[in-house]
Amino acid sequence: MPSLIDIRRRIRSVKNTQQITKAMKMVSAAKLRRAQERVIAARPYSAMLKQIMADLAAGAATDENAAASPLLAVREEKRIQLVLLTSDKGLAGAFNSNLIKAAVKFLAEKQGAEVQMVLVGRKGRDAFRKRGAQITAEHINLLQKVQFSDAAAIGQAIVERYKNGEIDSVYLLNNNFKSVMAQTLSVSRLLPVELPEQKEPRDYIFEQPPLEMLERLLPRYLEVEIYRGLLETSAAEHAARMTAMDSASSNARDVIDTLTLNMNRVRQAAITREIIEVVSGAAASD
Numbered sequence: 001m002p003s004l005i006d007i008r009r010r011i012r013s014v015k016n017t018q019q020i021t022k023a024m025k026m027v028s029a030a031k032l033r034r035a036q037e038r039v040i041a042a043r044p045y046s047a048m049l050k051q052i053m054a055d056l057a058a059g060a061a062t063d064e065n066a067a068a069s070p071l072l073a074v075r076e077e078k079r080i081q082l083v084l085l086t087s088d089k090g091l092a093g094a095f096n097s098n099l100i101k102a103a104v105k106f107l108a109e110k111q112g113a114e115v116q117m118v119l120v121g122r123k124g125r126d127a128f129r130k131r132g133a134q135i136t137a138e139h140i141n142l143l144q145k146v147q148f149s150d151a152a153a154i155g156q157a158i159v160e161r162y163k164n165g166e167i168d169s170v171y172l173l174n175n176n177f178k179s180v181m182a183q184t185l186s187v188s189r190l191l192p193v194e195l196p197e198q199k200e201p202r203d204y205i206f207e208q209p210p211l212e213m214l215e216r217l218l219p220r221y222l223e224v225e226i227y228r229g230l231l232e233t234s235a236a237e238h239a240a241r242m243t244a245m246d247s248a249s250s251n252a253r254d255v256i257d258t259l260t261l262n263m264n265r266v267r268q269a270a271i272t273r274e275i276i277e278v279v280s281g282a283a284a285s286d
Helices: 004-060 095-109 122-130 148-163 210-285
Strands: 079-085 114-120 135-139 169-177 183-191
Touching: 004 169, 004 210, 079 095, 079 122, 079 148, 079 210, 095 114, 095 122, 095 169, 095 183, 095 210, 114 122, 114 148, 122 135, 135 148, 148 183, 148 210, 169 210, 183 210
Parallel strands: 079 114, 079 169, 114 135
Antiparallel strands: 169 183
8 A cells, every 4th residue: 555645745746737637628618719719700701692693603504614723623533632631739639639549540541542641730640650651741830820811822832733734633621620528530522513593584694704703713713722621620620628627537536536545544544553552552551
């Protein structure tokens, strides 16, 4: 049985850890509030942009040059670009491990094709460097402060590669923020663009040819989707870390209670032993 001093040291150590986990939970809660507001604000813009593109696609359907557009070209998936969004820090439960597992599964499903990876986040970069994956770009510390300029830079590089025929399709793998307790893995194809079907025809008068407008909006759409993915992943990371730190604080409290009970038992046993020794000594002297 450990000594009283050892148990007290252990309790003090666990209490210090609990203070850290509580502080990290509060920091993540504050960051989550801001990240959640940005995600909610970005979702309608992304949905409306997709609807506008569907309207333009319906207007450009009759254009004979539509099939020749490099961004609308549909090719056999021989070279795939996968954009993986992970965090730069740990202590977020299974947040990063689930993303990495999903990426490994994606690579296994696309074994017949050459998969090139754009890795956002230190955790994903470190994991796939060890696996010897084909990495075309790495981006670190983007989730600390998500900016549209960073998403635009990633999107522009991908668009150029797609236009030049270096890749045949582009996929985005990230965590979508659903609630504080739930995040959902999402694998979406960005290029070639999957436009929603036009249910009801809309009577538009286009000042410019629809195909020309569509080609100008497609790169912006890709940038917006990557930006939204960064926002979703950032909010999901803070939610996962807040949940993990809350669980860690609760576990630390249980450990402290158990250690305190053991400490009281050791103290009681020591006092009982001392009393027995005193009584035994008094009886022997008689």
